[in-house]
Amino acid sequence: MNYFVTAIGTDSGKTLVSAILTEALKADYWKPIQAGLPADTDRVKELVKNNKSRFHQETFQLKTPASPHAAAQFEHLEIELTDFMLPGVNNRLVVEGAGGVLVPINQQNFVIELARQLDLEIILVANLYLGSINHTLLTADFLKRNNYKVKGLIFNGESNPESEQIIEKHTGWPVLLRLPKLGLINEETVSYWAEQLKMNWYE
Numbered sequence: 001m002n003y004f005v006t007a008i009g010t011d012s013g014k015t016l017v018s019a020i021l022t023e024a025l026k027a028d029y030w031k032p033i034q035a036g037l038p039a040d041t042d043r044v045k046e047l048v049k050n051n052k053s054r055f056h057q058e059t060f061q062l063k064t065p066a067s068p069h070a071a072a073q074f075e076h077l078e079i080e081l082t083d084f085m086l087p088g089v090n091n092r093l094v095v096e097g098a099g100g101v102l103v104p105i106n107q108q109n110f111v112i113e114l115a116r117q118l119d120l121e122i123i124l125v126a127n128l129y130l131g132s133i134n135h136t137l138l139t140a141d142f143l144k145r146n147n148y149k150v151k152g153l154i155f156n157g158e159s160n161p162e163s164e165q166i167i168e169k170h171t172g173w174p175v176l177l178r179l180p181k182l183g184l185i186n187e188e189t190v191s192y193w194a195e196q197l198k199m200n201w202y203e
């Protein structure tokens with residue numbers, strides 16, 4: 001199976017989680033739409049130490065740090081769903097989205113549609129700031145209503161047991177990892193958390 005890492009918003013930790021997942025599965029990594037620099041692919045390359053993982057070229061490398069639909073417009077490009085094809089590889093693939101599920105890639109389509117088109121199972125990264133229960137349950141409601149395949153949740157950052165409990169209850173999804181706020185993010189910490197993720201991983 002291949003995975004689509006999405007989150008309840010932008011700057012939620014998708015890139016860090018993608019690096020951990022890529023390391024845990026010795027998977028390949030692909031960020032189909034990069035909007036803004038530095039590129040997430042370069043960051044994941046720095047954090048992954050196994051030598052099986054390959055890093056695929058973005059389909060769109062936009063310099064503008066904005067929603068992909070706006071970044072593309074500023075750069076006189078048009079993003080269409082038909083532009084995206086899974087890289088043909090003999091390995092599992094971790095695909096990182098851009099922002100949250102309903103981030104527009106053009107005037108009609110949203111980034112989450114890539115998950116269905118490319119048959120990817122979703123991993124939802126959720127933070128636990130005040131207000132995040134609502135953001136997480138709205139995202140879950142959208143994914144459920146639209147019959148997306150979801151592998152599970154990853155809680156990222158400072159914990160909040162009451163929030164985690166009610167999110168688990170209402171989603172019914174497994175928690176694959178609780179990743180605390182890290183003081184240091186490097187190959188070693190990513191490798192440590194990859195081992196922790198493997199303990200909860202199920203096929």
Ligand SMILES: Nc1ncnc2c1ncn2[C@@H]1O[C@H](COP(=O)(O)OP(=O)(O)OP(=O)(O)O)[C@@H](O)[C@H]1O
Binds near residue numbers: 010013099
């Ligand atoms: N658990 C954590 N501990 C410490 N720092 C973190 C943690 N998770 C994320 N960060 C930091 O927060 C920032 C945003 O995280 P990240 O780049 O992974 O977000 P993102 O969801 O991938 O954003 P985008 O939508 O732009 O792809 C980064 O500087 C990252 O290092």
Ligand SMILES: C[C@H](N)[C@H](N)CCCCCC(=O)O
Binds near residue numbers: 011066067102
């Ligand atoms: C620039 C940022 N870091 C991401 N690449 C794109 C985030 C788009 C968010 C759009 C939105 O939800 O308002």
Ligand SMILES: [Mg+2]
Binds near residue numbers: 014015040096
């Ligand atoms: Mg990212």
